[in-house]
Amino acid sequence: MRTIFDYEDRKTTGAIVPDPDLAGGGTEALMPSTLLRKVKPRIPNLSEPEVIRHYTGLSKLNYGVDDGFYPLGSCTMKYNPKLNEDLAQLPGFADLHPLVDADLAQGTLAVLADMSRLLRGISGMAEVTLQPAAGAHGEVTGMFLMKRYFETRGELGRTRILLPDSAHGTNPASAAAAGFSVTEIRSGEDGLVDLGVLREELDETVAGIMLTVPNTLGIFEEQILKITEMVHASGGLCYFDGANLNAFLGRARPGDMGADIFHFNLHKTLSTPHGGGGPGSGPVAVSDSLVPFLPIPRMEEAQGCYSLNWEYPQSIGCVHSFYGNFGVIIKAYAYLLTLGDAGLREVSENAVLNANYLQEKLKRTYKLPYDRLCKHEFVLSGDGMGKDVSTLDVAKRLIDFGFHPPTIYFPLIVHEALMIEPTESERKSTLDQFAAAMERIALEAKESPDLLREAPHNAATRRLDQTRAVRQPVFTYPFDQEQE
């Protein structure tokens, strides 16, 4: 693929900003030469049409939700409403500097205050921080809150976090970032938390449990109240990873299930775009006992006037430069205003219906390790598809059929896993097309497996050599080499 560095450099004419009037002297009088760079950065000078054509061309090598079905499990690739994009770009919102005085930011502060209120309502919990910039950031914030909570109680021996073997990788990584050690608890035959195993592990060294509800198999922890009760009885806290919130929006609240800390992924459940890998936003809701430790500053309101208060001596401090990703939060806020209570119910109903329907269709041709009512997603296994044909091959072949592949090789407790989450944005007809493609691929796996093993055939590139990428690393443009 051509990069901008492959273009021939030309002097840029037609400035984007005014001329610095170098005739009137450059940097010499204003900055000692010892502080000035001697080597020019090798950033090419291109005309605007070249830049536009280059990135337009690159965009066509991508696949977004606007292009088609994107059934990535636990990612909730739902439609990104266009209104929300426009609203985030209103100059009144987009151009506001974070250090502006509060009385000049009342519109933005009102949005943040109202968003907090709505998230408190959705979670059924006492208070919310909007600071974390992503789900994993919310997780580590939650872990920091747990740590501070036990610190203030003098319970420094609580150094372990329990998590099920189906947990997303960010969970143990976040626990470790806060200085906790991680104990994995084996799921039962039914894919759910094994209460016996949990009972054995719970002791005074456990700070808490990190659960995803429903779990990464798409199955709701029917014993959730018992689980949280057990953890609380042993003096621990319950962290709920909210990646799968789409499964019960408008029907149930994590606060009512016993959650002490809960993070949202606005870029999943609340429709803000993924952007190719961010920016996201991961607000965290907490129960009463954790409120004093929330990050600062916190929002205050008096007679309809909003301000930011930094006076919370027990706070864990700050986890973000300023107040969180407002530019993302505003989109989720507009989404909530659009949906209302009725819309939230429609989301989970359609998401769960779509998932169960697709599960029912696909279980005829693929192994379904947990054949039961699922929530918004389900996991298949690519086991037994054919000789030397893996889940990876199925995924790559789906690309040829015009679909983005589902999540593969996660959760770790299912061999050759294929995690599928259709979301509520899809229509039955799309699900039928996807199922037909999957069935066709299952047939190909037996009759002409090379079609899978050599897939994709119709994408921008053929299958890429991952080993070479690691063994012969090239992380920046090789300026000093001849490129083909």
Place this chain on the structure above:
Amino acid sequence: MRYIANSDADRREMLSAIGRTSLDDLFSDIPQPVKDKFQSLGLSSASEMEVSAKLERLASLNNISQGISFLGGGVYDHYIPSAVKHVTAREEFYTAYTPYQPEISQGTLTAMFEFQTLLCELTGMEIANASMYDGATALAEAALMATRATKRKVIAVTHALFPHYRRVLDTYCWAAGIEIVEIPTGADGRAELSQFAPGIAGLIVQSPNAFGIVEELDGVKESIGDALLIVATNPISLGILTPPGSYGADIVTGEGQPLGIPASFGGPLLGLFATRNSYLRQMPGRVVGQTIDADGNLGYTMTAQTREQHIRRQKATSNICTNAQLCALTATVYLASLGGDGLRQLSILNLKNAHYLAERLSAIPGCSLAFRSPFYNEFVLRVPADPRKLWRGLKENGILVEDPRLLASLGIGDGLRIAVTEKRTREELDRLVDLVGGMR
């Protein structure tokens, strides 16, 4: 509602296909006591027109359209070229997921490779990751990386760090059990680096620092033993200033918002992170590499993933998953639009505007620059009267300057920190001078 595609007929057919009679039945696995406790938000749905009207009204409550901004602190009022907005508005870029399937993500991946390259060119470093949340968490991750690399748990930090960098660093270091040792700022506005005691994990220096001063860092790397030199910087300043790589920085972090990203009340931002090749295994964040496909054609893919959380879990170099990809794309297109020469000119314009203003302001009787040392596009002006009164007076006249309490938290109680970008016209600069002159 309009974001849901299924018709009633679709739903009926699907329910029938799965042998269920009602939508409620799909939630029979949620314990009844939980369902009973549920409370709605008391929020009715709204049409596009209504939501739009409400939010436009709220946006107009942000009373800044008349304000001329001299606000800084890592986030600056830089001009954003139109081309940038058009490219990042393309749905193939913004509605795409993380490029785990590289064959259908070459757009994102190529741009990430370009971003990494651009960052290395600016900073003089060998490898950059594909972005972090913001400059503050990028700096915190650098501190954690230094402790991993050296197996020591003390970090030295210069005093003249943006307060928001320091606050986030304090939180992350507390959680990881890392001790912070502060290195004071001297009378010249620069860090007293001779006070650094080697034998610790790393030294964090911000340059240009929180007072806008460009630190003298030549020779520092040699004086800190095997501790890591971590430099937090402003990417636009690197259009003319010495890249930290050339004076031996081990890690360079920064806030990338100046590279075409709107301020948006401080988020989303763009965390920049670059280091040496030898530290690859310790580096947090995603990284893209070049490779070839089955036909021998060049392509890009995320690589070195065994450092990351989805493989390494609790032993990962960081828990980061979603980062700031669209913001990194924004920065990439911004730099491509400006070009290397354009960036240099932009950087000089910032320098000149700031120095013009500084010279005129310090000529006002009673006012003076707090420090004699070289500065880039931010400086501290000492003022004779109560700075808060001046700040309020300027605000009433449509001039936006930071609340002086911020500067006071850094130890200067009689000054204002002023940032100047290429957007400030000669008229605006003169207006500020006139107002300050009239209000002292």
Place this chain on the structure above:
Amino acid sequence: MGYPTQFRYSKEHEWIDLAGDRAKLGITEHAQSELGDVVFVELPAVGTEFKQGDTLGTVESVKAVSDIYAPVGGKVVEVNSDLEASPETINQDPHGTGWLIVLQLTDPGEADALLDAAAYEKFVNEE
């Protein structure tokens, strides 16, 4: 796949080749095949001591990282430095030139608890 009969095997898929009070150690054919293309090996320094069951280091492929456990306790006396430049040797010849370290054993008797070739092959087939 014939697993060399003179080796002993652990359930964590390591093999040892005993010679008096020394043991050469590596990962098995099964382990390398599960891992995929090896791209990096993290080995302990010569002189480090380990107890049976301790983590000695890691073997990394493109998609996974595996801990290497000490099937028997001992002190590291030799390390295969060729693996730094050519980690793929582990894939190509896991039982031969792909060896990882040589341990001087604390207690050669610990090896008795390990599996022989036939038992290990059975264990792998049942997994």
